[in-house]
Amino acid sequence: MAEAAAPMEGTQRPRVSAYAWYALFVLVLVYVVNFIDRQILSILVADIQADLGVTEAEIGFLYGTAFAVFYALFGIPLGRLADSWYRGRLMAIGLALWSSMTVASGFASTLGQLTAARIGVGIGEASASPAAYSMIADSFPKERRATALSIYSAGLYIGGALSLPIGGAVASGWNRAYPAAELAPLGLAGWQAAFLAVGLPGLLLALWVLSLREPQRGAMDGHPQPIVRPNAWRDFGRELFAIIPPFTLFNLAALSAKALRTNLVALAVIVLAAYGLVLLTGNWPQWVAYGLGVYAVFSWVQSLRFRDPATHALIWGHWVVVLITAAFGSIAFVAYASTFWFPRYAEATFYAGPLAPGLFFPGMTAKTEVGLILGTTNAVTAALGVIIGGYLSDLWRQRDVNGRLYINMLAAVLPLPIITYMLTTDSATGFYVASPLAHLFSSLWVGAAVATLQDLVLPRMRGTAGATYILGTTMVGLALGPYYAGQVAAAAGSLAAGIFALFAMVPLTLTALWIASRHLGALEASKEERARAAESADAAPLGAV
Template structure:
């Protein structure tokens, strides 16, 4: 893109982008928090325990949010941020809507994992776009405005979820007479999720600002997101460590980390009898450890 085609720093396009990104952040937390207000209905309908709910609300979401947040955050540094954000928004909104079709803990877990993966694109892309759209003089204020979406979304999510369930239950006391025989919690997921897919169309129209444009810094971008994404995923795997110069030492350290993490998770499993919770936690901890160790070889300047 030529210089003349980049939107002006702090101009109209910047303000439109800010409004859209705040709305996206609101949707982000509505979709994230709504599960908590629907918990009792989900427990009763799917016959799951409080521990299962903890997995859905915490581990299933947080572990995969963290794992995918690393490579997707790096991808935001090298590929179109508004495209990445829009794809992520469409994904987590679709997964939220599909949560309303879940008939088992397994299905709902898969959808919550999808929500976590999709939402991991939001903050890296948004912070980067806003930083290039606004000068350092007003950047703190702009980011504060953007961050308000967290609290608005959390509050709206709790209210909206409860309101939809209550209204749906009053309107359709017999779920078999409701559209698609949906229960209140299912309708809440679907009605909250679908608008996000529409919003993704508008975020796709955001004009991409010049990277470093607000500070006069040039940045390299790529038009091949799949290759860039593959490189980042390889970076969080142990393969980078096994190919390092000091391969033997790195491998021993990696195996020790795996042993410690698996031992801790095994003990916690024995204490709680909650296998899936600690398998997911152990997987996330090991991958994060691999990324930190691999980063030392791939990007020694970081250390």
């Protein structure tokens, strides 16, 4: 991405170069591929359940927790690496990894193999958004930052929506051509072929990403810094040791005996809580994986306090920032889960089966029709919604520092009556008409949320702030939402009941955002002062801000 000049004197704003817009377009493509590879599982649920014999709760675990825990955990050290190394190269490496793991998903024949491949996809995808957030924030001025981040975030919805018609068409076409898997090339079923179809193009896109130029760190905010800091990969290794058990114990032992004792107490509490949830639900993979994630995050935050007190103070050292991060995750809890389960709900409610004729396009199978209608309509409106939300949040923020939080509140509330209609109507037409409107409203929040956290940190911390945002949306939203809806659906015998149960999160979201709105302005205004105070307390220089 083109280097941005430092802010001009007077009333002039930094200009956004044509190359910055070009690079943003490439980053959007990366995010589209990211979510195609992640979301394609949604349209393949019925086929995977039939072939592998898994339940709704196990599918929720596969889509949510198995992916999300490793996505979140590796997002932290990779986000820190994005703060000190070439961000475009980091994204290209990650893209090649997750595309390869998506291809590996196509060769999985057991739940364990598919889970391992999904973990690999999560690790690879963890490199993308922290680096992209940092590059975009260094290429667009604060006044246009939420708009640019929203355009990037539109790739999330475009990719998620395109995964449905692509996955449905490939799987149905393959199953029609090869009704018996043993007669198909390589003995692959339709759902396996779909993973191959979406994974291979990402390897070519990785080469394109390598060509992007790096923007100057911090120049848009008047604090230019080197693009690459010394010992970036050595520090990345230290970050891995700080978050990956059991290395976390050795890392903390070297830093502080008191911190190690606190860590061991926290580990005992987390183990007991996970054991209790396993007894309650009978689902040990979900809670072992989630407990591992919670413990790893706790350990990393402890370590960060010693290794980078300024970053710890601005992100994890203030309860309001933690609350904001959790609130964003709670919006994702509803949005991710409902979006994932809607295609399966439509198949089960309005069609005789995934290979039954379409209601509106009789030449198509039900799976292909569901993917085509939900995918194309939701892609357009969700992408439009996230861009509108970012633009409105920028305008609102110019009048009120809490404007972006208010957009998040609207995104949490406006979809609820529409989802209620979708889950209670007997009309497939009504369901399909309402779905894009629900996605329009539920996507308003993303760019505003990312920009909020970016504004609360110094430029050198932007990759870490992006990783923290991802941590909230994955550990609260993706790791719990789809599983929770699937667990309720399995217990109640109704997928609609599982989706309705998500609504219990909304009052908590609104309460958290309202509390945060009482403190946001003061937090942003004091960030440099608080960072210096944290560094001074640690008797170390702050360095460039």
